[in-house]
Amino acid sequence: MRPADNPFRSERVVSLSYRFRSETWDGLLRRLRELRFRGALVGPRGSGKTTLLEELAARLSSEGVPVLLRSAPEGAGVGWTLDPPPARADVVLLDSAERLPRLAWLRLRIVAARAAGLVVTTHRPGLLPTLATCGTDLALLEELLAELLGGPPQAPALAAARAAFELRGGDLRATFRDLYDLAAAGRLPGLPGEPAQGTAPDGR
Amino acid sequence: MLSIALRDGRDRYAPGETLEGSLSWSLDHEPEALEVRLFWHTSGKGTRDVGVVDVLRLSRPGVASEGGTFRFLLPDGPYSFSGTLITLAWAVEAVVEPSLESAALGLVVSPTGREIVLTPLSTT
Known part of the structure; x- marks a missing residue:
């Protein structure tokens, strides 16, 4: 193939697209405002946090809220920071916050305190109030x-x-x-356009 | 409506050849511009990669036109190919600004006129 x-x-x-299980977009956005735009999307690897964060960025942008969407790089050092720094009106959306060493996280909190908000994705709760849990x-x-x-x-x-x-x-x-x-590798039978396992190409 | 056609319906080319085609459009509003782009892109398991090779831009092209032509000189590479992890494919697209209405056609660019198929090296 x-x-x-x-x-x-x-x-x-x-x-x-991200699939809400028990939550809704309205509920998530209401809670985000209750938390003054400071919260965490929490969940294990591959549970949709990044997708949800990107969709949140698009939603906020469409409502006229300026967003600064970034991803913490793998192996981020203690000197890592947002460059350029966010504007006062920006809501900072940071993916993979668990990659930041503690000092870099504390610096981010200080920098983001001057911005309109900080929403992060992380594997474990505790960095910020949990905005949503992904699973x-x-x-x-x-x-x-x-x-x-x-x-x-x-x-x-x-x-x-x-x-x-x-x-x-x-x-x-x-x-x-x-x-x-x-x-x-052709080892997944039954895909569209391919014969199911045990079926000859001509359908016999 | 926006449509794109290649001369003689030809969609297979050798590197270095000239690609010719035509555009037709009939739009609700006069666009700011219409761009025709020659590009390649990858598709498969990894991060998607795109290389825009050439762009023709028509400013204020009017709400409708029939059969406007374009021409691109194809570069030496990369060739169209498929391996296990990625396919590299060529395309030409027309995009209306600011509506982003678009039309595209896929191409094959290779010395053989066919997509190169990469097979895994035998380890024996």
Whole structure:
């Protein structure tokens, strides 16, 4: 299968929208305002925090709220800081805040105190009041799988996806990367345009 | 309506060849500009990469036109290819500003006229 035809190619996975399970956009935005635009999106790796943060940035921008969206780099040192610094009207949205050493985090808090807000994603609660908790489950996996495949997955693909999901501890991003590899190697039967396992190409 | 067509419907080219095509559009409002872009992009497992090779910009092109032509000289590379991790594909697109209405056509750019297929090296 050509990478451009792989249903799990990266541009398709990153285009999946965040799925609220018990929360709603109205509820999230109300809580954000209650928290004076200071809060954390908390959840394990591959649970949709970055997606939610990016969608939040787009929502705030569409409402005329200036946002400064950044990602803490892997291996960020104690000297890491926002460059350029945020304007007073900016809401700072920082992905992967857990990557910051404590000193860099404290400096960010000081810099962001002069801005209109600070929302971060992080793996564990405690950095800021929790704005939302992100998580994954098999139902979410199936929902996203159906979107990527353009319909309900066939049994072999679903079984492979569930196995990868378990192996990856619920990390959806890693799960879809595994499924990309399986599809690329022709080891994920039942994909659109491919015969299901045990079915000849002519349908016999 | 915005449409793009390549001369003689040809969508396979060798590096260094000239690509010719035409544009037709009929829009609700007069656009500020219309851009025709020649670019390649990757698709696959990793981060998406895009290289814009050439751009033709028409300022205030009017609400409608039939058969305006464009021409690009294709560079020496990169070739269109597919491996395990990425596909590199070429395209030409027309984009209306500021509405961002667009139309695009895929191309193959390679010495053979076909997408190069990369196969894993045998380790034996």
